[in-house]
Every structure is written in C-alpha cells, then in structure tokens.
Amino acid sequence: xxxxxxxxxxxxEVPADAEIISHQxxxxxxxxxxxxxxxxxxxxxxxxxxxxxxxxxxEEMNRTGxxxxxxxxxxxxxxxxxxxxxxxxxxxxGQFTDRHGRGNVLSPTAxxxxxxxxxxxxxxxxQLPMNLYQINTKYRDEFRPRxxxxxxxxxxxxxxxxFHVDEESLHETYMDMYNAYCRVxxxxxxxxxxxxxxxxEMGGSGSHQFTVPCANGEDVIVYTDDDKEAWNIExxxxxxxxxxxxxxxxxxxxxxxxxxxKVEDVCAFLKLEPGQLIKTLxxxxxxxxVAVLVRGDHEANPEKLTRLLDGAHHDMADEATVVKLTGxxxxxxxxxxxxxxxxxxxVDHAVAAMAVGTAGANKTDYHITNVVPxxxxxxEGDKVQVVDIRNAVDGDTYEGKTLLFKRGIEVGQVFxxxxxxxxxxxxxxxxxxxxxxxxxxxxxxxxINRIIASAVENGHDDNGMILPISIAPWxxxxxxxxxxxxxxxxxxxxxxxxxxxxxxxxxxxxNARGGVKFKDADLLGIPIRVTIGKKSLxxxxxxxxxxxxPDRSTLPIDTAAKQVAEMVRDMKAKLERPKE
RNA sequence: CGGGGUGUAGCUCAGUUUGGCUAGAGUGCAUGACUGGGGGUCAUGAGGUCGCAGGUUCAAGUCCUGUCACCCCGACCA
Numbered sequence: 267x268x269x270x271x272x273x274x275x276x277x278x279e280v281p282a283d284a285e286i287i288s289h290q291x292x293x294x295x296x297x298x299x300x301x302x303x304x305x306x307x308x309x310x311x312x313x314x315x316x317x318x319x320x321x322x323x324x325e326e327m328n329r330t331g332x333x334x335x336x337x338x339x340x341x342x343x344x345x346x347x348x349x350x351x352x353x354x355x356x357x358x359x360g361q362f363t364d365r366h367g368r369g370n371v372l373s374p375t376a377x378x379x380x381x382x383x384x385x386x387x388x389x390x391x392x393q394l395p396m397n398l399y400q401i402n403t404k405y406r407d408e409f410r411p412r413x414x415x416x417x418x419x420x421x422x423x424x425x426x427x428x429f430h431v432d433e434e435s436l437h438e439t440y441m442d443m444y445n446a447y448c449r450v451x452x453x454x455x456x457x458x459x460x461x462x463x464x465x466x467e468m469g470g471s472g473s474h475q476f477t478v479p480c481a482n483g484e485d486v487i488v489y490t491d492d493d494k495e496a497w498n499i500e501x502x503x504x505x506x507x508x509x510x511x512x513x514x515x516x517x518x519x520x521x522x523x524x525x526x527x528k529v530e531d532v533c534a535f536l537k538l539e540p541g542q543l544i545k546t547l548x549x550x551x552x553x554x555x556v557a558v559l560v561r562g563d564h565e566a567n568p569e570k571l572t573r574l575l576d577g578a579h580h581d582m583a584d585e586a587t588v589v590k591l592t593g594x595x596x597x598x599x600x601x602x603x604x605x606x607x608x609x610x611x612x613v614d615h616a617v618a619a620m621a622v623g624t625a626g627a628n629k630t631d632y633h634i635t636n637v638v639p640x641x642x643x644x645x646e647g648d649k650v651q652v653v654d655i656r657n658a659v660d661g662d663t664y665e666g667k668t669l670l671f672k673r674g675i676e677v678g679q680v681f682x683x684x685x686x687x688x689x690x691x692x693x694x695x696x697x698x699x700x701x702x703x704x705x706x707x708x709x710x711x712x713x714i715n716r717i718i719a720s721a722v723e724n725g726h727d728d729n730g731m732i733l734p735i736s737i738a739p740w741x742x743x744x745x746x747x748x749x750x751x752x753x754x755x756x757x758x759x760x761x762x763x764x765x766x767x768x769x770x771x772x773x774x775x776x777n778a779r780g781g782v783k784f785k786d787a788d789l790l791g792i793p794i795r796v797t798i799g800k801k802s803l804x805x806x807x808x809x810x811x812x813x814x815x816p817d818r819s820t821l822p823i824d825t826a827a828k829q830v831a832e833m834v835r836d837m838k839a840k841l842e843r844p845k846e
Numbered sequence: 847c848g849g850g851g852u853g854u855a856g857c858u859c860a861g862u863u864u865g866g867c868u869a870g871a872g873u874g875c876a877u878g879a880c881u882g883g884g885g886g887u888c889a890u891g892a893g894g895u896c897g898c899a900g901g902u903u904c905a906a907g908u909c910c911u912g913u914c915a916c917c918c919c920g921a922c923c924a
Contacts, residue, residue: 279858597924747883781884
C-alpha cells in the first residue's frame with residue numbers, strides 16, 4: 267500500500283464532538299468519519315482493522331465447526347411479533363413500513379431469523395448439534411448513542427446460534443464458544459475478563475460476558491477481593507446484611523412532607539440519611555403489579571427482578587398506575603398495607619435487616635416514620651419474599667468476601683437460551699424415540715467495532731494509538747526520511763522485499779517532511795516503523811522502531827526486510843499462542 | 847423522553863453581551879520559492895446562503911419566535 271494513494275485523513279486537532287479517547291483517536295487517525303449521530307463511515311485504515319478482527323473471529327468460529335451464513339438485515343415484523351420481542355425490545359427496535367404496508371424490522375440481533383431457519387430445516391436429532399453464525403450489520407435505535415463506536419446505532423456483530431437436542435450438547439457447544447472467544451480476544455491482543463452475567467430477557471439459564479476493563483466502559487464489573495469470582499453488576503450477588511439491633515420504636519407516625527417525593531428531598535426535609543428510608547418501587551409485569559422494597563441508599567436491580575419473574579418482561583409502573591394503586595402521587599408509595607394492593611412484593615435483604623425506617627405513606631405529601639419491617643408490613647407470606655434484589659455497593663460482601671468494582675466494555679457475551687425461541691417459533695425435531703422435542707439453543711455475540719475501540723482505549727499515548735499487530739491497519743510502515751534518490755530507492759526496495767515476504771506494509775511515499783510522516787505513523791499506531799534516512803543509509807543501515815517502545819535501533823540494510831518479517835511473525839505468534 | 851450546552855471557512859475557534867462599513871484568526875487546501883529526522887518558513891490564492899424558517903429594524907452572525915442537527919448529564923421517580 268502506498269500512503270500517497272490511500273485515504274487516511276489524519277487531523278491534528280481533537281474533534282469537538284468526541285469526548286473519550288478511542289473516539290478522538292479513531293477520528294484523528296482517519297479510521298472513520300461520522301455520518302450522523304451513532305453511525306460512522308469506516309475509511310480504508312479503519313476498514314482494514316475491521317477486516318482483520320473479522321478474519322480472526324471467522325477463523326476461530328470455523329475452527330469450532332460453526333458454519334457461516336448471511337441473514338437479511340431487514341426482517342418481517344411478523345416474525346418478531348411471534349416471539350413478542352417487537353414489544354419487549356421496545357423503541358430500540360428499528361422499524362419501517364414498506365410500500366405494500368408490511369412491517370419490517372432492522373435486525374438488532376437475529377434469534378428469530380436463525381430459529382425460523384432451524385424450524386424449517388432441522389427435522390431430526392441426527393442433524394444436531396448445529397451451530398450457525400453470521401458477521402454483519404446490526405441496527406439498534408439507541409435512545410442515546412454515545413462514546414463514538416462504543417454505543418452506536420449501527421455496528422457489526424458476529425452472532426452465532428446453536429441448536430441442540432439436550433442440555434449436555436448445549437453445554438458442550440457453549441464451552442466451545444467460550445473457549446473460542448478467549449482465543450479471539452487473545453489474538454486481537456485485548457485484555458479481557460470473563461464475568462458471570464444475567465441472561466435477562468434473552469431467556470435461558472446461563473451467560474458469561476467478555477469485558478475489557480476500561481475506565482470509560484459502560485458496564486460495571488463486580489469481583490471478589492480474592493479475584494476468584496466476577497460478575498456483571500446486573501448479576502452480582504450480595505450477602506444479606508446483619509439484622510440491625512432492635513430499637514424501641516413507637517407506633518407508626520405520619521409526617522407531612524410536602525412535595526418531598528424523592529429520597530434526597532425527604533432526607534433533607536426530615537433530616538435523615540438515605541439509608542434510613544425504605545423505597546417502594548411499583549412495577550408492572552403483564553397484568554400483575556409487583557412492588558420492590560429497597561433501602562433509600564440502594565438501587566433496585568431490574569435484572570434480578572427479571573430473574574425472580576422467570577424472565578418475564580416488566581416495566582416501572584406509569585404514573586397513573588401508581589396513583590390508582592397506592593392512592594398517592596408518585597413518590598409517596600410505601601409498604602404498609604401494600605399487600606392488599608399489589609400482586610407480589612419483593613423485599614430486599616437490607617430492608618428486612620432494618621430495625622426501623624421511614625417510608626411513603628401511600629398518601630400524597632405524607633411519609634410515615636417508626637416503620638418496623640415485620641411488624642408494620644409482612645416479611646413473609648404468599649405474596650411476600652425477602653430476596654437479593656439490589657445492586658451491590660461499596661462495602662458489600664459475597665460469601666464473606668469483600669466486593670470490588672471496576673468498569674469495562676462488553677465485547678462479547680455467550681448465552682444458554684434454552685427453548686424460549688424454539689417453542690415460540692416451532693423449532694423442534696424428532697428424537698431417537700421418534701417423538702418431537704423443542705430444540706435447545708445457545709447464542710453467542712461479539713461486537714467487532716467494540717474490539718477496535720477497546721484496543722484503542724487501552725493502547726495509546728500522547729502521540730496516538732498503540733495497536734496490537736494482529737489488528738493494526740498495517741504491520742509495518744516504511745518511512746523514507748528525505749527525497750534523495752538513494753533514500754527513496756532503498757525505501758522502495760525494502761518495501762518490495764517486505765511485500766514479497768507477505769508482510770502487511772505501507773510505504774509513506776508522500777512528499778512530506780519527516781516530522782509529518784512520523785506523527786502520522788504514530789497516530790495510526792502501526793507497530794513497526796522502518797525509517798530510511800541519510801545518515802544511517804551512509805553506514806548501510808536502516809532504522810527500526812517499535813511503536814510501543816521509546817528507543818530506536820538499526821538494522822543492516824541487506825537483511826533488514828528479512829529480520830523485520832521475522833519479527834512480525836514472532837509478534838503475531840505471541841498473540842496466537844494461548845495464554846496459560 | 848427530561849435537563850444542560852453548541853451550531854460562523856474542510857477542521858479548531860474568535861466575533862453575538864451593547865445590532866452598524868467589505869465577517870476574522872490559526873490550521874488545512876492550491877500555487878511558487880526556500881527547506882528537509884518529529885506536524886518548517888515566506889509569499890500569493892481559493893474557500894462562508896454565520897444550521898434552517900419566519901419576524902422586528904433604515905440596518906441582523908448579533909434581538910424575537912419557531913424549527914432542525916450535534917454533544918454532555920440523567921432517565922430506577924418513590
């Protein structure tokens with residue numbers, strides 16, 4: 267590749283609308299340009315990176331025996347109605363009506379499509395297990411695209427779907443995928459941690475997330491202080507808190523708290539700490555209403571609620587429902603007498619452990635104090651359950667071990683789906699006994715663009731990106747520093763030798779000053795730079811520099827290409843070799 | 847969707863408070879000269895419906911109304 271003939275529009279200044287480093291550098295290095303909020307044009311260097319990540323993913327998928335297919339991006343809405351995900355996915359599901367009045371969906375993921383295929387093509391257990399995948403564009407109408415490529419509306423995902431006749435087979439493929447994912451991320455040269463995740467509304471029984479630790483990540487990872495276990499915050503379990511010492515509590519007392527519906531307002535008004543409050547959160551789940559009680563300083567965890575509801579879709583109740591149910595404006599719901607009003611109540615352990623608290627009075631502008639859990643509202647019964655339903659916070663433990671927190675970027679996730687989709691779409695097969703059974707499914711996703719963004723987040727310095735050789739747009743850049751004939755000739759020769767050796771090399775043949783070329787090479791993060799300059803050339807040497815190291819060395823001009831090609835091979839091999 | 851912010855040259859931004867002559871700088875781009883190992887110097891030049899629409903005014907980038915786009919925070923309110 268010749269730099270002068272390639273579109274690599276690097277820029278000196280930081281683009282005004284890019285906040286985080288990966289976004290800034292991907293724009294500055296000329297990898298991509300924004301078309302609209304959350305959609306990006308990938309330019310030649312960015313495209314090369316996508317291609318390289320894609321190739322690694324494809325190789326590792328194929329190695330497990332998974333087969334690549336292509337699913338349409340535009341899919342009939344009807345198919346999504348059959349699984350109910352047209353509703354559950356909500357507004358994030360991009361839709362349009364075509365000229366015939368048919369509803370269409372822009373595929374944000376493809377369980378429906380793959381299950382449709384399986385329903386039609388899989389007849390017998392003899393065809394199983396089968397694992398199909400695709401690598402293509404996904405569209406999600408995100409409520410708020412941000413952080414450049416990290417949360418975009420359009421992105422490239424590898425999604426695989428496996429089909430099985432029994433749990434054992436599902437587990438086997440699940441672990442194959444799990445291991446393939448480890449290899450993918452190792453080969454891409456990104457550090458990752460694997461955390462237990464909630465399968466949530468995807469349904470199913472098990473899930474792991476592959477997360478790149480990074481301060482700008484949107485996901486919160488919780489791990490034990492011995493580093494033995496890790497979860498997504500959605501999943502992280504917490505030990506129940508010790509029951510507080512009983513206090514002499516008088517009878518419930520109603521207090522006037524005008525317009526103080528929020529925790530902070532109530533606290534300010536009554537001079538309390540948030541931890542002394544009991545929050546009552548009303549949800550709807552189908553026709554049922556579900557109340558969740560958590561301490562004022564805690565957050566309810568919707569994923570934990572989903573699990574308690576067996577994967578059923580739920581929402582926060584709207585204002586009208588809350589008013590109708592509690593007889594009070596939003597902000598004044600409380601647990602006392604709530605049993606008669608809602609279908610279920612989940613009480614967080616931390617609330618049950620409170621000796622006494624303050625809660626909404628189910629009466630607009632009033633709260634009640636001296637509320638004793640167990641005395642003033644039940645902690646057991648048909649409708650009531652004391653459970654773990656909040657997010658872990660600083661100071662929490664699990665099995666006695668202190669929980670720690672860090673942020674991460676989710677780059678992959680594997681799920682056991684069970685029969686949620688196959689049941690709804692009639693994907694079954696005949697078993698050995700001649701009887702039909704629903705297929706069991708797994709699904710497995712990798713965000714291609716996010717791998718690149720995470721690599722940049724964790725690999726950069728003041729001069730630009732520092733990329734792993736496996737995903738850098740080029741492995742080597744040859745930089746003639748000067749336009750004298752001998753320099754150009756020597757550079758061209760080495761360039762040709764590297765090409766012949768199968769190295770992905772770009773020669774910076776622009777008529778520019780050395781400084782300009784060095785800056786751009788650094789910005790692009792190309793792992794190896796070979797510079798041909800007047801001084802070293804006179805001594806029969808060329809200069810060698812690793813992007814990741816500050817110092818330079820020289821190589822004899824006659825053997826330079828060969829040595830560099832070997833080095834490239836070594837660097838790649840190091841990433842390919844599975845870690846201990 | 848709620849809150850905040852920004853839209854002026856390809857990019858980064860002044861100018862808007864207090865309306866007033868031909869709308870500016872740096873950078874990038876083009877041409878030429880010098881230069882040539884860390885975004886070099888000088889000269890010349892091209893490049894703008896001041897986001898869009900309407901209004902006020904003798905006069906609008908500047909004031910008013912509306913609208914669109916983009917960015918940030920939040921969306922679990924109790």
